[in-house]
Amino acid sequence: MLRLGIIGATGYVGAEIVRLLALRDDIEITTVVSNSFVGQPFSEVYPSFRGIYDEICDGLDLDKVADKADFFITALPHGVSTAVIPKLLDKGKRIIDHSGDFRFRDVRVYEKWYKVTHSSPDLISQAVYGLPELYRDRIKNARLVADPGCYPTCSILGIAPALDRKIVSYKNIVINAVSGVSGAGRRSELSYAFCETAENFKAYGVGNHRHTPEIEQELSLICGKEVIVSFTPHLAPMKRGMLATICLDLIDTDVTADDIRSVYLDYYKNEPFVRILPLGQLPQTKLVSGSNYIDISINVDTRVKKLVVVSALDNLGKGSASQAIQALNIMAGFDETKGLLTPGQYI
Amino acid sequence: MLRLGIIGATGYVGAEIVRLLALRDDIEITTVVSNSFVGQPFSEVYPSFRGIYDEICDGLDLDKVADKADFFITALPHGVSTAVIPKLLDKGKRIIDHSGDFRFRDVRVYEKWYKVTHSSPDLISQAVYGLPELYRDRIKNARLVADPGCYPTCSILGIAPALDRKIVSYKNIVINAVSGVSGAGRRSELSYAFCETAENFKAYGVGNHRHTPEIEQELSLICGKEVIVSFTPHLAPMKRGMLATICLDLIDTDVTADDIRSVYLDYYKNEPFVRILPLGQLPQTKLVSGSNYIDISINVDTRVKKLVVVSALDNLGKGSASQAIQALNIMAGFDETKGLLTPGQYI
């Protein structure tokens, strides 16, 4: 029985992890650590868990908490993770961190975009970027895995095959992406209030969203060139879901959608959670809602000589919580798909 | 391995049953029968199942289909079920029917409210009303189970203890209930179009909804008196969810909410899916969304001498699909809770 602790368990990502693991017979959630709800049953914070997961939330006292588990998932704000993780590593724990703190190979990129000084830059080199499709082998034995951001997961997996196989240019990549509101976390700010958000659509963070350099880092590693992307995130009036529409310049303009689709099918042929759609079909966020799947569609616009990839995932699924569990399965030597093959909640 | 056929599998109830069973290792869905999608993969009708359940939909040719399975769940319109079920019974199949056709003990009540002539009235006596909390023992060996309606499940379970233990009068029962839009099924009618339904709330079927006599039948059986209820259903702008607010006249006006809650706790003490909330807490549909739970809250309004019970379930969960699976588990001798303990999808 794997003993797992979740630090920052009462945010939406934490709650989704508990939802996905509560019934597992090979993993026991031995501690849920919260800042705001210490001493309260988890099922008071999220009453959907009443009778299912009623454990009391622990405070963040690492001396007490660390002994309770062997693996930890940390879902803390960036900057806070860096304070907690070194201590857990010192105690021999293996960690999947959900913040941006350990996703960057170059600490300067992190510090520039996150506008903080990294307090544990020495740990960066041992952190593995937790995208199983790219780093499965390294995740296996990692002590510290950085769970990728939702926009990066959706974008990188949509672009990787085309860039790797030199179907498209590494220049002039334009990504427009949309997130459901849960991507902002469990927050009581006015801008996420129902009356401010429902029946509304908006762009935000144009040209300066922190997921931009994360996308660029991984795309650059794939093609060996410095990739700079135009990235614009948007907020849609729905709770879950993420969709990226990616415009890429075709290198060989004679290539067909069918050719490219074959490349994608081949590239992801061993991936249980990447679904390349038949030509003519397009992703919809409801088709992956609550699941660990990512759906990818290939479209060639011959008039403008562009490949338009559309990819969709659940920002709380493959975009965060269930992807963390996929990494956990790999690290623990479990079947990678354990507990994650559930279909999306269509309705 | 239990072989299960689903007839009427491409409606929302059918799809939810497939979602809940697709990953079970003790049940195999051996045929999905559809009227509109014969010959198409189920995962084209609901692409969320792509790679998970890709079987081809069969047509309703009972000679071919019957051999494929030992158990059948029929999710057909009322009046259609009566044509199919006798043939399946003849072939020795065991059936859970989701229509209203076999829920009534008195065929005249059925015929009056459904405005059709019942074509198999002789089968009524062997049908068991599939509410495990009331009829678990009879479901076990039933050949034909009538899966209860969503409003009746939500109402009956909310009222049963108070009525059975004579806390409230059997007269002057007022039920106001609300359903999500999926309760209407997968329909392309204009009145269920997004632009007609979103940001809108309405009452419908005031005093004449077909679930009224179903509620009355079961309440009458509980208290041994002829119960007549005032029942008003409403439609809320959400996909899933059902909530009933039930006003009941207290017999003994000195009884406290705490007393009544104790009665409910006792009445349901062996029920894995009925959750009696702590006093002061009220149900919310999101807390049971996608699950088989029903949450029930006890409130005493001393000013008007009424017990106000508020109960909530998922109309596609405990209100139909997962309740059918609960019955199936019982019929098949499986652990009754198998595959059904998943918490609601809070977000």
Add this chain to the structure above:
Amino acid sequence: MLRLGIIGATGYVGAEIVRLLALRDDIEITTVVSNSFVGQPFSEVYPSFRGIYDEICDGLDLDKVADKADFFITALPHGVSTAVIPKLLDKGKRIIDHSGDFRFRDVRVYEKWYKVTHSSPDLISQAVYGLPELYRDRIKNARLVADPGCYPTCSILGIAPALDRKIVSYKNIVINAVSGVSGAGRRSELSYAFCETAENFKAYGVGNHRHTPEIEQELSLICGKEVIVSFTPHLAPMKRGMLATICLDLIDTDVTADDIRSVYLDYYKNEPFVRILPLGQLPQTKLVSGSNYIDISINVDTRVKKLVVVSALDNLGKGSASQAIQALNIMAGFDETKGLLTPGQYI
């Protein structure tokens, strides 16, 4: 040109009043007073007003603000209104107050339900309950009008004719009502966050909502008996809209729905904003959204000998902001319907 000041202008009720009055040629909004946004243009707080109403928000300095206007609408929390209104009255201003502070004839009822001590009980006798359908004549010359609550407006107008004409008993009145989320005001509390509210339906304040005694006061005045009601409010996942389903005991059980409808038509024959629906039609909140109309439907359930009235309005319309403007029109001697005949926003 009527000079109007709005105190508490940056809440949702205030913003709706500005929306409805911004283009009037006979009313000038000469000051918008805010607590949180002093010194900021109103159109920064609500950018929908950019280029339409860009005035700077004033702080609540009554010495400065009072001179700017002759009429004031106060949309302040209860308890705060009582501190502001006496000073405005002293300066000869006429006021429509949106709080609960001056709605009650008996200060003890107010103090019991609102759990505060009223600081200006002497003013209560001169306050007029601002429901034009009941108090038009008194509103005309009133110095202080108490804008009714949304639930009371929806409930009282639905019950008044039947109670007044002795069609129904004054006992055993059961009101179940539903509000859109804007009824809670512009609040950044977690429970009104999009992810907590969307795809969710719940009851709240069972038996203890503050609008209960307001309904009871007016119904008691109509029938000359002490009316006590069972009132249960609910929250639906939509921004605007309110619907009440009201169960009333018929006195004469031979009366038909058509008879009762005739009574309602007669009772409201001079009312421009009350629409009695044809028999068989039911209200929907979208049909009155953004408007000052209330739609009322008459249903007789002969089985249980009850009249079921269903009424709908916009909680920010006839339920608050536009009803305040209706009162203002009356007080100022304008055509009562001026600026208020706009149809609901169906889509």
Add this chain to the structure above:
Amino acid sequence: MLRLGIIGATGYVGAEIVRLLALRDDIEITTVVSNSFVGQPFSEVYPSFRGIYDEICDGLDLDKVADKADFFITALPHGVSTAVIPKLLDKGKRIIDHSGDFRFRDVRVYEKWYKVTHSSPDLISQAVYGLPELYRDRIKNARLVADPGCYPTCSILGIAPALDRKIVSYKNIVINAVSGVSGAGRRSELSYAFCETAENFKAYGVGNHRHTPEIEQELSLICGKEVIVSFTPHLAPMKRGMLATICLDLIDTDVTADDIRSVYLDYYKNEPFVRILPLGQLPQTKLVSGSNYIDISINVDTRVKKLVVVSALDNLGKGSASQAIQALNIMAGFDETKGLLTPGQYI
């Protein structure tokens, strides 16, 4: 009093036109023509109009209908308009057509993208593209105005100043746009059902949407070069609203956002409905919902040397119905802004 007929009045665009004109004192809607609801009161089709606009729907008998009005707005499917409009023109009527039939200068472009043969190509030369910001003078005396598409209005107005003033290249224009569901019209198709649409986001028509050549035509006319754009529309779970995110290649990479904003302010300095937002602010669809405004935001992404314009309007407002009324005001010699200055419905 201008006598106006609306042909195709019972679709969403028609209903929005009636909503905006019903209370005008200078325009009388003398006939509402419908295909599906002949003989029924308009207020039965849209009961929000009960008591406000109760006229009976006429059938499409042009001999009878034409005499009733001097101006007509036709909201018919493409291909149908071409059959009706010549006859109305023959009778001396002036027309605003909402279909795509008369938006194109080159009939071959129309026929290629719409896959029909144009039955009145001779009328194309006298049709004026009804975008007041570009063609105000020609609209004044036009007999036939083609009301622009929603995506084209949102895109063209967002791009025009930058392209006209040679700030950006006419090549490599990438437009990602999002529409509310009402953009699809009043349709009972399953894909627009609430349960299929709510909590869902998707792309559609990638590279082949019919609004693409309309955008290209107008941009080409502005810059005198043949413009080809990458255009991807999306569907968001909301009733109204449209937002376009437009990536444009800067020609002079030293130009600042402030410089460009000044150009936009100057270009639209006489436009009452175009609002150029302050730098750092981004449009939201709720801010223009129900209004005739378009909000435009200027963003420069120096890293990728692109201008990112974000523009938002209401697809039923500036994107169709209210823009048609703006054209009507111009044609009729009324104040262009009459009845159209209402702010968006924030809540």
